[in-house]
Every structure is written in structure tokens, then in C-alpha cells.
Amino acid sequence: MTTREAAGDAPIVRIEGLHKRFGDNEVLRGIDLEIAEGEVVCLIGPSGSGKSTLLRCVNLLEEPTEGTITAAGHDMTGPDADLDAARCDIGMVFQHFNLFSHLSILDNVAIAQRRVRKTGRAEAEAEARRLLAQVGIEGKERARPSQLSGGQQQRVAIARALAMKPRLMLFDEPTSALDPELVGEVLSVMKGLAAEGMTMLVVTHEMAFAREVADRVLFLDGGVIVEQGPPAEVLTDPKTERARSFLHRVLHPVD
């Protein structure tokens, strides 16, 4: 664990001058972002604007082309960054859940504690059961991921990430792959997490969730943060034309 001298006010995420290019395609064009401990930040923007790429840069699943990132007390872009240690402190939830298909639900949640933290089996499984109960999954410990509904799988995925006791959680469109009637159960787990004070960076198209839970909304377009502020401002009264037309399209898809 890194020292947290100035834990009170030091931001848990600090991104400076972040650029990301895939070949000739510059997807992120200079991102500066700070997230305070306990803050919930929702990231919105049109498809292809670079939301996932930005999120994946935070835990270095994508390597930035330029710029510096510190997250959860780790210098992610430094010359001797220990990414494996850093990622233990940064949970990630994917659009398609990505549960380990060869493992039971219980093992999905317990495996990282056992193999990375080297926690004993009994202890890891007890913690896994507690987390599964927290996300509302009970009596499915022995099931395979494929036997669960999408909403259940995503809640297991959240429990799996929480098992490493992260200081920061990244969500990449956690409800986009779900049937509409299953979206609520996942969002309510996330709402619970936010209420407990978890720092969260969430890519989402769920505007109602952003409005209710986010402390701040970022609107990303063309690889830059075009607009940001409290949800009441950004979502109801956007200052830029780009944000206005995006929101209009999201909120009124048919006209």
C-alpha cells in the first residue's frame, strides 16, 4: 500500500494531458481529470467518443500514448509502476460481465483473493458469500455463470471486483447488455455502493441514474471533455450545442 499522507484532499484519480492513439486514430485528445475520494462521476457521450478508452486507461488496460495517470495512490504511468498491485485497488466492471466461465459463482468471487492476495480458502469463500449476499445473489454459489440471468451475472461481477477491496470502481456501460427489466437490479446495487462512499467512475447511458447518483457528469465528445458539472446542470441545461443535441438524441430517440 502506498502512503496516503494527504489522503483527505489528494484526489484518488488524477489524469493529466492524456492522449491515446490507435495507429492514426487519435481517440483521446488531451484529457485532464481529477476525481475526489468518495465522488461518483458519470461519463456520457456518443458512441466512439472514447469513453471506454478513457476508463481503460485509468487501470492501464489501454496504455496511454501520452500523459500521466495516478489512481488509488499508484503512479500508473511511472517507470516502475506495479500495475498488478495497482489493479488490486481499482475494481472494474465490464459491459459483458466477463465472469470466468469455467468457475462457479462462488469461485468467481473468491478466486482473486485466493490467487492474488493469497487469502486462505475458507476466509476467501466466507468473504465471497458475504459479498454475494450484498449484491443480492444467494443460493447460487455452485452455479455456473451461464446459468444466471444477465442481471445476476453483472451483480456477481460487481461482487467479484469488490472482493479485492478496491478504493475505486470503474464501470463500463454495466447495464447496456441487459434486458430492460434487469437494468434496475444492477443500478440499485451500484446506488448502494455509492451510498457507502465508494469512489466510482461510470460510463453509462442511464440518464436517470446519472441524475440521481452522480456528483458530477462528464460529457465526452471527440476525445475531449466538452462539458462537466453537477448532473442538474449538465443534464438539464447543457451549455454546449454538442451536449444539447446528444442529450436530445438520448432522451428522445424517436423524433
Place this chain on the structure above:
Amino acid sequence: MDTTATAPARRRMTPRQRRRLARGIQYAVVIAVVAVLAAVADWGRIAESFFQLDIAAAMFPAVWTSFWNTIVYTVLAFVFGMVVGVPIALMRVSSFAPYRWFATGYVEVFRGLPALLVLFLVGFGVPQAFPGIQYPGGVYGQVAIGLGLTSSAYIAESVRAGIQAVPKGQVEAARSLGMSHTRTMITVVLPQALRIVVPPLTNELVMLTKDSSLVFVLGVTTATMELSKFARNELTDSANATPLLVGGLLYLLLTIPLGLLARRLEHKGDAR
């Protein structure tokens, strides 16, 4: 239906009639061939060559030793093939280029050489080049290595395909939990990859069962003889082909269940 006056007569058949006619011709040809063979073949002679019950009975119980050796050689070569093949597969997908080069070369060489030649190399070439070399387990060690080298190249290719068939999201999930590259391979990728390659590996086991018949070139004793050699010796001794039939049936006793198993596992894979 084409009823224009200019169309030739056979064109006027419906597709269905045409299919029936074709099917009828095929049956007629098969029946004719079987009838000719039955008439021409000297059935008494065939029965005499292949179905001598007393000769078959005389092979037992000695044949079980060679039957057992066939199984042992197959399993030893397969185990060697796995122990070498899986690391080679991992090297094939490594981000470290020299590993990839080595593994690619290894696979190309041992997939390209005849199994018989490799067996000769291990059995005679190596001992000649390195006098005093001792294979662990004598002929058993020679077979494990001699057949296993070829097998390991095929196994490596199957396992590599399996590794590449594991969805990228599985790796990303593991890495995002703080697992190292190696840890991810061991805990997430390999278990899933091996499940994917169970059917091709079962087929490899069938191939090895048959390739174990090459072991005779190493010069085997009664105790270390495998099934083909045993059947051939009996053939010579009795001047009769019945031992070949018995030996063949014993091979099928091993390979058919394996083939069925492979197919079952393949279908189980579909369901997932």
C-alpha cells in the same frame, strides 16, 4: 416444370424424379459390385486365412501383454506430448519474440518429420551421437520421447488454438483483478483452453494408439512388444492371417470408444 417442346426428354423430369433415378443407379452399382465380389471371392479360402478359431484362441492370454504395452506406450507418449506441448503452446502465444520463434521452429520440425524417423533418431541416432546416454525406463523412455516429440507438436498446435479461442474479456477481467500475466494464464486461460481442446486431444490419443505400432523398430522383446508386432509374429508362426484380424479388433477396442468419446465431448462443447 420445363415443358417447352425444344427441351430434350430427360430435361422434362422433375428434380425429384431425377434424384430418385440417380439414387436407383447408385444402389444398382453397389449391389452389382457386391454380387461380383461374392461370386469371384473364394470364401472358403478367406475363412481359412482369417477365421481360424484355434489360432485366435492360441493368441490368448499372451496377447494381453502386448495389448497392455500398446496402452502404456500410447499413454506415455501422450503424457510426454502434453508436458512438452503445453509449454510450447504458451511460447507460441508469448509476447517475447524469441520464444515464439523457437516454438514455431519446434512445431514445424516435429510436425514435418515422419514419426518413424523421429523414433529412429531417438532410438539409434541419439545414443550413437551421445554414447552412454540412458533413457529412463529403457524402451519405455525411448517410446515416450520418440513418439511424444511428434505428438507434442500436434498438441502444441491444438492448445495454441484453444488459448486463442478464449475470449479476450476473460483475460481483461483477470488482469483487472490484479492477476499477473502468468497467473492469468494458469488460473483463467489454460483451464478454459484445455476444455476447448479436449476433442482434438482425444483424436491425438487415437493417432498415438495407432502410431505405437511403430515401436517395433526399436527392437522389442516379448515383454515389451506391442500389439502390431505381436500379431505379425503370430502371423509368421502360424502362416495364417487370423492374428491380424484379432489384433485389428483389439485396436478398435481402444480407438472406437475414444472416437465416440471425442464426438460426445465435441457436442457437449456445442451446448455451452
